[in-house]
Structures are given as C-alpha cells and as structure tokens.
Amino acid sequence: MDKLDYFMAKVILTILLLSFFGTESFAQRQNRYFYGKVIERETRYPISSANISFTGTTLGSTTNSRGEFSFFIDTIPVYMTISHLGYEPQRIWLDNTSPSITVMLKLQAQMLKEVEIKAENKPELFFKDSQYSVLDYKVDSNRVYMLIFRFTRTESELLCLSLTGDTASCSGAIPFRPVELFHDCLGHIHVLSHDTAYQVFRDSSILRLIYPAEIGRFSRTLSDCVASAGDLLFFRKQSRNQLGMEFYTINRKTSERQHLTNANDEEKMKMLRTNSEGVISNDAMLMMSCIPDGREAFQEYGWVKKILYKPNTSTLHKIDDILCVFNTADYTLELYTLNGEFTSKLKMQVQDTRDGRWTTEIYIDDIEKKAYTSFLKNGRMTLYRIDLNNGDLKRVTTSSHMYPQKVKVHNNFLFYLYDIPGAGDNKHMFRQKL
Secondary structure, eight states, rough: HHHHHHHHHHHHHHHHHHHHHHHHHHHHHHOEEEEEEEEEETTTTTTTTOEEETTSOOOOEETTTSSEEEESSSOOOEEEEEETBBBOOEEESSSOOOOOEEEEOBBBOOOOOOOOOOOOOOEEEOOOOSSOOOEEEEEEEEEEEEEETTTTTEEEEEOOOOOOOOOOOEEEEEESSOEEEETTTTSSSEESSSSSEEEEEEEEEEEEEEEEEEEEHHHHTTTEEEEEEETTEEEEEETTTTSSSEEEEEETTTEEEEEEEEEEOOOHHHHHOOOOOOOHHHHHHHOOOOSSSSSHHHHHHIIIIIIOOOOOOOOOEEEEEEEEEEEETEEEEEEEEETTTTEEEEOOOOOOSSEEEEEEOEETTTTTTEEEEEEEEEEEEEEEEOOOOTTOEEEEOOOOOSEEEEEETTTTTEEEEEOOOTOSSSSEEEEOOO
C-alpha cells in the first residue's frame, strides 16, 4: 500500500468513526414524548395554565383548559417542576418509568414564620418493668400493642396501651413462646410463634388470640401483602437474586393479578452481569438454593450474599390517598393513585457522606400522613421527613439513645426500644416528641 492509499484509508476510517459516535450521540439524545394532566389532589378537578419547567434547560410548557400537557424532551433523566399560583409546587424526577404522568397539586396552606428550635426534645419512658422486657410492639389506631416476656419467653403477655401509656387491655399469660407481632395489610395484628399465627381480637379489657393458622400457610398468604385499598391488595415479591422487587395488585373480587412496577438495584444488577471472576461466579452463588460446601466457598458465598449484593428492601406504603413505592436502592419514590395509576416519580435528596450512612428504613406516620427516613452516625439515628412534593429531606430530630431498636413514627412521636446498660436483656420502650 502506497502513502496515498494509506492516507485515504485513515481518512475513511476517521469518517466512519465520527459517523458512528455521531449516531450514538443522537441515539442517546433522541426526543422522548411525555403526556399527562395536572389535577387538584382533593377534588380531582383539572388545573389549567399550570407552569411546567425543566432544571438546566430553557424548555417549558403549560397545561390547557382541561389540565392536559404534552411535550418532547431529549435530556432525561431531569427534574420537572410543576407550579401554579395557590398550589404547592411539585418537583418530579422524569425518566423512562412511564410516558404518562398525572400530577396532583395540593392547595397551598398559609405559611407561618418558622421558629428555630435549637434543643432536642428529650425522650420519655413509655414502658418499663423491672421483671418484664419488651419483645416487640406495633402501633395501630392510637393503640400500642406490646408483647412482653420474662424468663427467656417462658412467661409472655400481650398488652394494649393508650398513647399515654395506660394499659387498656391485656391477654394474660400466653400458653406458648411468641416470636414477634405482625401487622397485616388489612389492619389486623397477629401474634406469631414458630409454628402458628394467631389474630388478636380486642374484647373490652381482654385481648383474645383467635383463628390459629399454620405459620407456613399464613406466611404464603399475608407476608408479601403490604397494603390494601378497596378491592385491591398490593403485594411485593423479591426476585431470585434478591436485587429486584416486583409490586403487583390482586383484586379480591375477581382474583385478577395486575403488575404495578419494579424497584430494582440497577447498579448491583449491572455489576452482577459483568462480574464473573473467582472460584465460583457471583451470579452462580446468588442463584444457588443452598449454601455451597467447603470453608473457602462458604466464606466467599457469605461475603457476596451479605456484603457485596445486599438484598433489595424496597417497600410500598399507603399514605392518605396515594401509594408510594420507595426504591431503597436508588432513593427514588414512585407515586400512584389508590387504583394503581402512576402519577409521578421523585428523587430523595440524599447527599453523599463519608461519616455515617443513610439507612434503607422508611417510617410512615399514618396519623399525620408523613414519611420519614433516617441517617445513622456514631450510633445516633437522625430522623428526616420526606417532602412528598419534591423529595427534599428535612431534619427533624436525633435519637437521644444510641442504636435505637424497632423504630416507628406515630402521631408526631418517635417510638423505639432500648436496652438499658447494666440491666441485662431488659428492653424498655421510649418515645420522643418530634
């Protein structure tokens, strides 16, 4: 090949490469079509002339007289902000989740001047007994159901307390060793043992354990049911590799099953697909139905399973008249109506930090209709309220005790269990005003 032919070959190759990358760039920035409507949350009436803008762009749009909008955009994911005079603005995370969006705006309440409170509210002792320890508890309808025990659970009892800590009813001695309390998606409380589940029935001052069910059958029926609305039951099912979570509905009248959404740990799934080195591949380990033989294989399995590929813990919660799917892998929230209609997606404003860590816990205050998450640093848990309009996080309080256990939020109180140092296995229950 002479110099001219060699030069022409390089020119042709350069043109082909530029053409290829230009095509790739165009494919990545192709226009995507979105459409939907903006309605008032309370009345479901359409909101016309609502402003729509996108962070970092000059694009914008407005809704028509029927509250409808549509647009093309080539820069996703991106924040989309919807605002209108008299309503609280909403900022949603626009990605490939759904081309159809239903935005529900809340009427803007009159804002009072914020008062800065520097001191934390001190916790108050909610339940303490010199002989009994708290095994588990659930808060439901302004009642606290508490499972207490002594002597390694050979003597156990179920209590029902008011939010002031007064005992309203009790079960008396439980004739078996309880394991935990379970709150099902229909609102019932159950006491679980190793082999049987009992529903709790409150009869005046007496708590009765009724409808015993074999624990395996009970778990298959109710353990994956996370919420209910009308005839719809909402379930979640973990994928085989435990990195994904599917959410679906079942109609109680027709038994029809309908897929709702998936909450996946995309980063770990990508790593799982590409990482196949080692004596046993990570993929093969996660797909195993039993623990591998051999000390080295067992150690590798444990490290991969529990450290590198932590199970997805995404959840679905009913908050007032909306359903929230919390993807705890990427800290996003998908919002749905009670009929399962997708409305919008938010991205929680979780900031990277080297000190401490964000937990994957989501706490719902059913009375105040608020959602919270938490940050753990040096054993102290700091509670943050999640703004369901834009995903922003607002610091609320820090736990006075280190490593609080079984945390719940109810009626603007933080409830938790704590082992008093030097008192043995004698968990007490505390609550802290938010």
